[in-house]
Amino acid sequence: MSPKDENDTTARAMNALRSIVRAVVASAHSADGRAKVSGAQLFALRQISTSPGMSVNDLASRTLARQSTVSELVTRLVAHGLVARRKSGSDARQAELTLTAAGKRAITRSRETAQEKLIAGLGALSRRKREQVADALEEWLDASGLSDVPPTMLLERAGKRRQ
Secondary structure, three states: OOHHHHHHHHHHHHHHHHHHHHHHHHHHHHOOOOOOOOHHHHHHHHHHHHOOOEOHHHHHHHHOOOHHHHHHHHHHHHHOOOEEEEEOOOOOOOEEEEEOHHHHHHHHOOOOOHHHHHHHHHHHOOHHHHHHHHHHHHHHHHHHOOOOOOOOOOOOOOOOOOO
8 A cells, every 4th residue: 555545544534533523522512502411411311212111231232332331321310300210110129210301301302413323324334344343443542552541422521420
């Protein structure tokens, strides 16, 4: 591969990443200014709305995020009065998540988030292509020395409350 081709390929990858970041940032800022709900929170609220009574583990699976990250997010959603967390009737060790009236209003006033569009786009790719994308991104992080950065929900800060 010539240096020009290598630079073109690097520029394509960086431009794709810039587009993703820009879309996620724009989505987060326009998510729902009135209720101060982030894009990641809206994404989680929509998942809960499609399956009321789900557990934090179920939500982590649906959002393709780590359980600990989702647990922190749910804690913020409960604190903001958007989600109710109740003990499961069938298993007292499990908590069931449901939207409150405020949570329902938040999702009805909002548009699809960039996260939802990106996940749908990945889902449209073949399994082989998804594996290639995941492998390439992980290799890129390793080569960049950034593989130790924890993967939080997009634009959510781990351990910090959103005011």
